[in-house]
Amino acid sequence: MKVLIADDTNTDRLLLKLHLAKLGCQVIEAKNGQEAVSQYSAHLNEIDLILIDVQMPKLNGFEAVKAIREVQQQNKQEWFPVIFLSASANEKDVEDGIMAGGDDYLIKPISQKVLAAKMHAMKRISDMRSRLVESNKMLESLASTDYLTGIANRRFFEVSLERVFDALTNEGDTCFACGILDLDKFKDINDSFGHDIGDKVLIDVASLVQEHIAENDLFGRLGGEEFGLVLVSESREGLIQRFETIQKRIEDYQFVYTGQLIEVTASIGVVAVSDECKTRNQLLKRADKLLYQAKTSGRNQVCYDI
Numbered sequence: 460m461k462v463l464i465a466d467d468t469n470t471d472r473l474l475l476k477l478h479l480a481k482l483g484c485q486v487i488e489a490k491n492g493q494e495a496v497s498q499y500s501a502h503l504n505e506i507d508l509i510l511i512d513v514q515m516p517k518l519n520g521f522e523a524v525k526a527i528r529e530v531q532q533q534n535k536q537e538w539f540p541v542i543f544l545s546a547s548a549n550e551k552d553v554e555d556g557i558m559a560g561g562d563d564y565l566i567k568p569i570s571q572k573v574l575a576a577k578m579h580a581m582k583r584i585s586d587m588r589s590r591l592v593e594s595n596k597m598l599e600s601l602a603s604t605d606y607l608t609g610i611a612n613r614r615f616f617e618v619s620l621e622r623v624f625d626a627l628t629n630e631g632d633t634c635f636a637c638g639i640l641d642l643d644k645f646k647d648i649n650d651s652f653g654h655d656i657g658d659k660v661l662i663d664v665a666s667l668v669q670e671h672i673a674e675n676d677l678f679g680r681l682g683g684e685e686f687g688l689v690l691v692s693e694s695r696e697g698l699i700q701r702f703e704t705i706q707k708r709i710e711d712y713q714f715v716y717t718g719q720l721i722e723v724t725a726s727i728g729v730v731a732v733s734d735e736c737k738t739r740n741q742l743l744k745r746a747d748k749l750l751y752q753a754k755t756s757g758r759n760q761v762c763y764d765i
């Protein structure tokens with residue numbers, strides 16, 4: 460466990476550190492309330508527990524914990540335990556401590572035994588918290604990832620599309636466009652080689668395209684054999700080049716499964732933002748029309764409106 464200890468009395472802090480080290484904890488120190496807040500902010504994701512003295516200069520323990528709980532909320536961090544340490548056994552102080560965002564209150568001098576027992580209990584809470592954070596992360600990733608290819612799913616792509624376009628529009632002279640890529644005659648592949656092979660083609664196409672995806676781009680599977688792209692370039696020509704490269708890469712790639720070579724090509728419809736076409740729905744609709752145009756004029760090509 461990583462523990463933040465805050466105490467203005469050097470000997471108290473040292474003793475506490477020693478005890479905690481014996482219990483196998485890693486310790487971060489603060490000499491007053493102000494320092495406790497900044498140490499917490501600097502180690503946001505790491506701290507499992509805070510042990511904090513009540514009587515301290517600058518910010519006292521209660522004020523510091525109030526500030527820490529605010530930082531925690533702003534950063535959407537899960538709850539972690541805070542234990543107040545104080546020489547005063549005043550009932551009002553105990554109440555104030557809990558109200559300020561503390562979970563427990565220990566009276567100084569702190570017995571090693573009591574501390575060890577408390578730490579044991581806190582370890583359970585901290586483990587629970589880690590599991591919660593882990594499962595939240597997993598849920599988030601499941602909700603945004605395509606199960607087959609591991610890239611973004613339709614929901615994530617669509618939600619991100621507007622955000623990405625807004626961000627890019629504010630960047631000024633960057634060129635960017637939204638594309639819908641669809642594999643040509645994919646039904647034939649499924650029918651002739653089976654769905655297992657069809658799935659392999661989808662996985663390989665996703666990873667081929669992924670090689671050409673940069674940090675500011677967006678790439679996701681919209682469903683079936685259809686993929687969504689947002690690509691960025693410094694010039695219109697550069698942008699066209701990027702889409703052409705992806706289309707060509709799929710055309711040239713040797714898709715071989717169980718000794719059979721499968722011909723795979725893709726058609727892409729590409730649209731840039733204009734006055735008439737700027738919302739997510741308008742962009743996807745227009746890209747879809749251009750994709751249809753690419754299909755009807757022979758497939759294995761890109762049609763643009765940029």
Ligand SMILES: [Mg+2]
Pocket residue numbers: 466467468512513514515
């Ligand atoms: Mg003190």
